Amino acid sequence: MTESVSSESADDTTVKGVMLREAWYYALAANELRRRSTAHRTLLGEPILIGRDAAGKVFALRDTCPHRGTLLSRGAFDGREVECPYHGWRFATDGRCTAIPSQTDTQRPQPADVRAKTYAVAEHQGNVWVYMGDKRESLPPVPEVPALGKRFQIHVTMRFPCNIDLAVIGLMDPAHGAFVHRSALWRDRASIHEKQKRFSPVADRLGWRMDRHRASSNSRAYGLFLGGAPETEITYTLPSVRVEHATTGRYGYCGLTACTPVTADLTDVHHVMYWDVPGGAMWRPLIQPIARRFLDQDRRAVMAMAEGQAFAPSTMLVRDADTQARWYFQLKREWLAAAAEDRAPRNPIAPATLTWRS
Ligand code: FES
Ligand SMILES: [Fe+2]
Structure with a gap:
Protein backbone atom coordinates (compact mmCIF):
# COMPACT_ATOMS: atom_id res chain seq x y z
CA MET A 1 0.00 0.00 0.00
CA THR A 2 1.45 3.37 -0.96
CA GLU A 3 1.72 6.44 1.22
CA SER A 4 -1.17 8.08 -0.53
CA VAL A 5 -3.69 5.33 0.11
CA SER A 6 -4.90 4.18 3.46
CA SER A 7 -7.45 1.59 4.35
CA GLU A 8 -10.13 3.07 6.51
CA SER A 9 -8.51 2.31 9.81
CA ALA A 10 -10.00 -0.40 11.96
CA ASP A 11 -10.85 1.94 14.79
CA ASP A 12 -13.16 3.84 12.47
CA THR A 13 -15.64 1.10 13.25
CA THR A 14 -15.89 2.59 16.73
CA VAL A 15 -17.40 5.74 15.28
CA LYS A 16 -19.01 4.57 12.05
CA GLY A 17 -22.74 5.01 12.12
CA VAL A 18 -22.64 6.38 15.67
CA MET A 19 -25.19 9.14 16.15
CA LEU A 20 -23.52 11.94 18.10
CA ARG A 21 -25.45 13.42 20.99
CA GLU A 22 -25.26 16.79 22.78
CA GLY A 133 -28.74 15.72 24.56
CA ASP A 134 -28.99 16.13 28.29
CA LYS A 135 -26.62 19.03 29.00
CA ARG A 136 -29.25 21.66 28.50
CA GLU A 137 -27.71 24.17 30.88
CA SER A 138 -24.88 24.95 28.42
CA LEU A 139 -26.23 24.76 24.90
CA PRO A 140 -23.83 25.31 22.01
CA PRO A 141 -24.70 28.01 19.46
CA VAL A 142 -27.40 27.13 16.94
CA PRO A 143 -25.92 26.50 13.47
CA GLU A 144 -26.30 29.46 11.15
CA VAL A 145 -25.30 30.93 7.83
CA PRO A 146 -23.49 34.29 7.58
CA ALA A 147 -25.83 37.26 7.29
CA LEU A 148 -27.07 38.25 3.85
CA GLY A 149 -29.14 41.26 2.88
CA LYS A 150 -32.76 40.75 1.85
CA ARG A 151 -32.85 37.07 1.47
CA PHE A 152 -34.81 34.53 -0.44
CA GLN A 153 -34.92 31.04 0.78
CA ILE A 154 -35.59 27.50 -0.41
CA HIS A 155 -35.72 24.29 1.58
CA VAL A 156 -35.28 20.83 0.19
CA THR A 157 -35.43 17.74 2.38
CA MET A 158 -34.66 14.25 1.20
CA ARG A 159 -34.48 10.97 3.08
CA PHE A 160 -31.37 8.92 2.42
CA PRO A 161 -31.67 5.19 3.25
CA CYS A 162 -28.27 5.03 4.93
CA ASN A 163 -26.52 5.95 8.15
CA ILE A 164 -25.42 9.50 8.94
CA ASP A 165 -21.81 8.91 7.87
CA LEU A 166 -22.58 7.78 4.35
CA ALA A 167 -24.87 10.76 3.88
CA VAL A 168 -22.36 13.26 5.28
CA ILE A 169 -19.40 11.88 3.37
CA GLY A 170 -21.40 11.43 0.20
CA LEU A 171 -22.38 15.08 0.24
CA MET A 172 -18.96 16.51 1.12
CA ASP A 173 -17.11 14.35 -1.39
CA PRO A 174 -15.14 16.64 -3.71
CA ALA A 175 -14.60 14.20 -6.58
CA HIS A 176 -18.05 12.94 -7.55
CA GLY A 177 -19.46 16.03 -9.27
CA ALA A 178 -18.58 15.17 -12.85
CA PHE A 179 -19.96 11.65 -12.47
CA VAL A 180 -23.00 12.11 -10.29
CA HIS A 181 -24.16 15.59 -11.27
CA ARG A 182 -23.91 15.56 -15.04
CA SER A 183 -26.04 18.45 -16.09
CA ALA A 184 -25.92 21.29 -18.58
CA LEU A 185 -25.78 23.77 -15.76
CA TRP A 186 -23.05 22.01 -13.92
CA ARG A 187 -20.08 19.91 -14.84
CA ASP A 188 -19.04 17.23 -17.22
CA ARG A 189 -16.13 14.87 -17.32
CA ALA A 190 -14.15 16.92 -19.80
CA SER A 191 -14.02 19.76 -17.32
CA ILE A 192 -12.11 17.76 -14.72
CA HIS A 193 -8.91 19.52 -13.77
CA GLU A 194 -6.47 19.71 -10.91
CA LYS A 195 -7.50 21.78 -7.93
CA GLN A 196 -5.72 22.97 -4.88
CA LYS A 197 -7.60 24.27 -1.89
CA ARG A 198 -6.44 25.51 1.47
CA PHE A 199 -8.13 24.27 4.60
CA SER A 200 -7.96 25.35 8.21
CA PRO A 201 -9.47 24.13 11.47
CA VAL A 202 -12.53 25.93 12.81
CA ALA A 203 -11.80 27.55 16.17
CA ASP A 204 -13.79 26.39 19.21
CA ARG A 205 -15.77 23.73 17.36
CA LEU A 206 -14.92 20.42 15.77
CA GLY A 207 -14.81 21.33 12.13
CA TRP A 208 -12.78 22.68 9.25
CA ARG A 209 -13.02 25.39 6.68
CA MET A 210 -12.17 25.39 3.01
CA ASP A 211 -10.64 28.85 2.92
CA ARG A 212 -12.16 31.59 0.83
CA HIS A 213 -11.18 31.07 -2.79
CA ARG A 214 -12.36 31.97 -6.27
CA ALA A 215 -15.11 29.53 -7.19
CA SER A 216 -13.92 27.03 -9.73
CA SER A 217 -14.38 28.01 -13.35
CA ASN A 218 -16.37 24.86 -14.06
CA SER A 219 -19.11 25.85 -11.63
CA ARG A 220 -21.02 27.75 -14.26
CA ALA A 221 -24.20 27.80 -12.20
CA TYR A 222 -22.69 30.23 -9.74
CA GLY A 223 -21.58 32.68 -12.40
CA LEU A 224 -25.01 32.69 -14.02
CA PHE A 225 -26.82 33.14 -10.78
CA LEU A 226 -24.69 35.74 -9.02
CA GLY A 227 -23.69 37.62 -12.16
CA GLY A 228 -19.97 37.10 -11.81
CA ALA A 229 -17.33 34.78 -10.44
CA PRO A 230 -17.81 34.66 -6.69
CA GLU A 231 -15.46 33.83 -3.87
CA THR A 232 -16.51 30.83 -1.89
CA GLU A 233 -15.89 29.55 1.60
CA ILE A 234 -17.17 26.25 2.94
CA THR A 235 -17.32 25.34 6.60
CA TYR A 236 -18.01 21.92 7.95
CA THR A 237 -18.80 21.36 11.62
CA LEU A 238 -19.80 18.29 13.54
CA PRO A 239 -22.14 16.61 13.80
CA SER A 240 -23.27 17.29 10.25
CA VAL A 241 -23.58 20.92 9.20
CA ARG A 242 -22.01 22.26 6.04
CA VAL A 243 -22.27 25.96 5.28
CA GLU A 244 -21.25 27.37 1.94
CA HIS A 245 -20.98 31.10 1.43
CA ALA A 246 -20.39 32.53 -2.03
CA THR A 247 -20.17 36.23 -2.62
CA THR A 248 -19.31 38.52 -5.50
CA GLY A 249 -19.00 41.43 -3.10
CA ARG A 250 -22.39 42.76 -4.18
CA TYR A 251 -24.52 39.66 -4.00
CA GLY A 252 -24.28 36.50 -2.07
CA TYR A 253 -25.49 32.98 -1.76
CA CYS A 254 -25.47 30.72 1.30
CA GLY A 255 -26.17 27.04 1.32
CA LEU A 256 -26.77 25.15 4.54
CA THR A 257 -26.75 21.38 4.40
CA ALA A 258 -27.59 19.52 7.59
CA CYS A 259 -27.91 15.76 7.97
CA THR A 260 -30.15 14.48 10.73
CA PRO A 261 -30.14 10.81 11.66
CA VAL A 262 -33.71 9.55 11.79
CA THR A 263 -32.54 6.14 12.93
CA ALA A 264 -29.21 4.35 12.68
CA ASP A 265 -29.86 3.64 9.00
CA LEU A 266 -32.06 6.45 7.80
CA THR A 267 -30.87 10.02 7.42
CA ASP A 268 -32.78 13.15 6.50
CA VAL A 269 -30.73 15.54 4.41
CA HIS A 270 -31.88 19.14 4.65
CA HIS A 271 -30.63 21.68 2.19
CA VAL A 272 -31.49 25.35 2.65
CA MET A 273 -30.46 27.95 0.10
CA TYR A 274 -30.39 31.70 0.77
CA TRP A 275 -29.64 34.43 -1.70
CA ASP A 276 -30.03 38.18 -2.03
CA VAL A 277 -29.81 38.75 -5.78
CA PRO A 278 -32.27 41.51 -6.82
CA GLY A 279 -35.52 40.02 -8.09
CA GLY A 280 -34.42 36.92 -6.26
CA ALA A 281 -37.94 35.56 -5.82
CA MET A 282 -38.19 34.73 -9.51
CA TRP A 283 -35.30 32.30 -9.13
CA ARG A 284 -37.24 30.19 -6.67
CA PRO A 285 -39.28 28.07 -9.12
CA LEU A 286 -36.14 27.52 -11.18
CA ILE A 287 -33.83 26.65 -8.31
CA GLN A 288 -36.19 24.41 -6.33
CA PRO A 289 -36.36 21.58 -8.91
CA ILE A 290 -32.64 21.85 -9.66
CA ALA A 291 -31.83 21.55 -5.97
CA ARG A 292 -34.13 18.54 -5.66
CA ARG A 293 -32.54 16.90 -8.67
CA PHE A 294 -29.06 17.47 -7.30
CA LEU A 295 -29.91 16.02 -3.94
CA ASP A 296 -31.62 13.07 -5.57
CA GLN A 297 -28.50 12.41 -7.63
CA ASP A 298 -26.51 12.39 -4.39
CA ARG A 299 -29.08 10.11 -2.79
CA ARG A 300 -28.80 7.56 -5.60
CA ALA A 301 -25.02 7.66 -5.50
CA VAL A 302 -25.00 7.14 -1.75
CA MET A 303 -27.56 4.33 -2.01
CA ALA A 304 -25.37 2.48 -4.49
CA MET A 305 -22.47 2.88 -2.09
CA ALA A 306 -24.55 1.74 0.88
CA GLU A 307 -25.68 -1.34 -1.04
CA GLY A 308 -22.10 -2.19 -1.93
CA GLN A 309 -20.82 -1.56 1.57
CA ALA A 310 -23.45 -3.92 2.96
CA PHE A 311 -21.15 -6.68 1.66
CA ALA A 312 -18.44 -5.36 4.00
CA PRO A 313 -15.81 -4.82 1.30
CA SER A 314 -12.44 -3.48 2.36
CA THR A 315 -12.39 0.13 1.21
CA MET A 316 -9.84 2.91 1.08
CA LEU A 317 -9.65 6.62 1.64
CA VAL A 318 -7.26 8.14 -0.89
CA ARG A 319 -5.23 11.32 -0.54
CA ASP A 320 -6.23 14.02 -1.01
CA ALA A 321 -9.69 13.54 -2.47
CA ASP A 322 -10.90 11.59 0.57
CA THR A 323 -9.00 13.56 3.18
CA GLN A 324 -12.12 15.39 4.33
CA ALA A 325 -13.84 12.05 4.92
CA ARG A 326 -10.85 11.04 7.00
CA TRP A 327 -11.06 14.31 8.96
CA TYR A 328 -14.73 13.70 9.58
CA PHE A 329 -14.02 10.36 11.26
CA GLN A 330 -11.09 11.86 13.14
CA LEU A 331 -13.31 14.62 14.51
CA LYS A 332 -16.00 12.14 15.40
CA ARG A 333 -13.51 10.10 17.39
CA GLU A 334 -12.40 13.24 19.21
CA TRP A 335 -16.03 14.20 19.92
CA LEU A 336 -16.67 10.82 21.54
CA ALA A 337 -13.36 10.78 23.41
CA ALA A 338 -13.98 14.26 24.83
CA ALA A 339 -17.50 13.24 25.90
CA ALA A 340 -16.20 10.07 27.56
CA GLU A 341 -13.48 12.01 29.39
CA ASP A 342 -15.84 14.89 30.20
CA ARG A 343 -13.52 17.52 28.74
CA ALA A 344 -13.70 20.13 26.00
CA PRO A 345 -12.91 18.69 22.57
CA ARG A 346 -9.61 19.63 20.91
CA ASN A 347 -9.64 20.12 17.17
CA PRO A 348 -7.03 17.71 15.76
CA ILE A 349 -6.99 19.24 12.27
CA ALA A 350 -3.96 21.26 11.17
CA PRO A 351 -4.01 23.78 8.32
CA ALA A 352 -3.46 21.95 5.04
CA THR A 353 -3.50 22.36 1.29
CA LEU A 354 -5.26 19.53 -0.50
CA THR A 355 -4.87 18.67 -4.16
CA TRP A 356 -7.24 16.61 -6.27
CA ARG A 357 -8.75 16.47 -9.72
CA SER A 358 -12.42 17.18 -10.15
S1 FES B 1 -53.97 9.28 27.39
FE1 FES B 1 -52.36 8.88 26.06
S2 FES B 1 -52.33 6.75 25.93
FE2 FES B 1 -53.85 7.14 27.38
FE1 LIG C 1 -23.18 15.90 -4.74
Missing part, protein backbone atom coordinates in the same frame (compact mmCIF):
# COMPACT_ATOMS: atom_id res chain seq x y z
CA ALA A 23 -25.80 18.65 19.52
CA TRP A 24 -28.38 20.65 17.60
CA TYR A 25 -30.00 18.77 14.76
CA TYR A 26 -32.07 20.19 11.96
CA ALA A 27 -35.70 19.19 12.51
CA LEU A 28 -37.76 21.01 9.89
CA ALA A 29 -38.19 24.23 7.96
CA ALA A 30 -39.88 26.90 10.08
CA ASN A 31 -42.54 27.46 7.42
CA GLU A 32 -43.67 23.84 7.74
CA LEU A 33 -45.02 24.66 11.19
CA ARG A 34 -48.08 26.88 11.26
CA ARG A 35 -49.39 28.42 14.47
CA ARG A 36 -51.41 25.99 16.61
CA SER A 37 -50.02 22.99 14.76
CA THR A 38 -47.72 20.12 15.58
CA ALA A 39 -45.57 17.77 13.54
CA HIS A 40 -43.90 14.47 14.28
CA ARG A 41 -40.23 13.92 13.57
CA THR A 42 -37.98 11.06 14.56
CA LEU A 43 -34.49 12.26 15.46
CA LEU A 44 -31.76 9.83 16.50
CA GLY A 45 -34.42 7.21 17.02
CA GLU A 46 -36.45 9.41 19.39
CA PRO A 47 -40.04 10.36 18.59
CA ILE A 48 -40.46 14.12 18.87
CA LEU A 49 -43.51 16.33 18.65
CA ILE A 50 -42.58 19.77 17.40
CA GLY A 51 -45.23 22.43 17.66
CA ARG A 52 -45.88 26.13 17.33
CA ASP A 53 -48.11 27.60 20.02
CA ALA A 54 -50.76 30.31 19.71
CA ALA A 55 -48.13 33.01 20.25
CA GLY A 56 -45.91 31.63 17.49
CA LYS A 57 -43.33 30.07 19.81
CA VAL A 58 -41.87 26.72 18.83
CA PHE A 59 -41.69 23.89 21.39
CA ALA A 60 -40.79 20.20 21.40
CA LEU A 61 -42.02 17.27 23.49
CA ARG A 62 -41.31 13.60 23.43
CA ASP A 63 -43.99 12.31 21.11
CA THR A 64 -45.12 9.38 23.24
CA CYS A 65 -47.87 9.81 25.79
CA PRO A 66 -46.61 9.09 29.34
CA HIS A 67 -49.78 7.02 29.85
CA ARG A 68 -49.61 4.28 27.22
CA GLY A 69 -47.26 5.61 24.60
CA THR A 70 -49.67 6.91 21.97
CA LEU A 71 -48.21 9.48 19.59
CA LEU A 72 -49.29 12.83 21.04
CA SER A 73 -48.86 14.45 17.64
CA ARG A 74 -51.91 12.47 16.47
CA GLY A 75 -54.02 14.35 19.00
CA ALA A 76 -55.52 17.82 18.99
CA PHE A 77 -53.55 20.96 19.79
CA ASP A 78 -55.38 24.19 20.57
CA GLY A 79 -52.28 26.37 20.61
CA ARG A 80 -51.79 25.88 24.37
CA GLU A 81 -52.19 22.19 25.21
CA VAL A 82 -51.69 18.94 23.38
CA GLU A 83 -54.39 16.35 23.99
CA CYS A 84 -53.58 12.66 23.67
CA PRO A 85 -56.02 11.11 21.20
CA TYR A 86 -56.45 7.93 23.27
CA HIS A 87 -57.66 8.94 26.76
CA GLY A 88 -57.43 12.70 26.55
CA TRP A 89 -54.52 13.36 28.90
CA ARG A 90 -53.45 16.93 28.27
CA PHE A 91 -49.99 18.45 28.25
CA ALA A 92 -48.87 22.07 28.23
CA THR A 93 -46.06 23.04 25.86
CA ASP A 94 -43.60 22.93 28.78
CA GLY A 95 -44.43 19.27 29.39
CA ARG A 96 -46.71 19.77 32.43
CA CYS A 97 -49.66 17.41 32.50
CA THR A 98 -52.84 19.45 32.97
CA ALA A 99 -55.61 16.85 32.81
CA ILE A 100 -56.17 13.13 33.33
CA PRO A 101 -59.88 12.72 32.57
CA SER A 102 -60.20 9.12 33.84
CA GLN A 103 -58.93 9.81 37.36
CA THR A 104 -61.12 10.61 40.36
CA ASP A 105 -59.82 13.24 42.78
CA THR A 106 -58.45 10.62 45.15
CA GLN A 107 -56.70 8.41 42.61
CA ARG A 108 -53.04 8.49 41.67
CA PRO A 109 -51.51 9.75 39.50
CA GLN A 110 -52.91 13.26 39.39
CA PRO A 111 -51.75 15.61 36.62
CA ALA A 112 -49.11 17.15 38.91
CA ASP A 113 -47.45 13.71 39.15
CA VAL A 114 -46.92 13.38 35.41
CA ARG A 115 -44.65 15.17 32.93
CA ALA A 116 -43.90 14.79 29.26
CA LYS A 117 -40.23 15.10 28.38
CA THR A 118 -39.31 18.37 26.68
CA TYR A 119 -36.50 19.20 24.27
CA ALA A 120 -34.62 22.43 23.76
CA VAL A 121 -35.69 23.83 20.43
CA ALA A 122 -34.57 26.87 18.43
CA GLU A 123 -35.99 28.68 15.44
CA HIS A 124 -33.29 30.53 13.53
CA GLN A 125 -33.00 31.81 9.96
CA GLY A 126 -36.08 29.91 8.87
CA ASN A 127 -34.97 26.61 10.38
CA VAL A 128 -36.10 24.69 13.46
CA TRP A 129 -33.39 22.85 15.36
CA VAL A 130 -33.80 20.41 18.25
CA TYR A 131 -31.07 19.82 20.81
CA MET A 132 -30.48 16.11 21.24
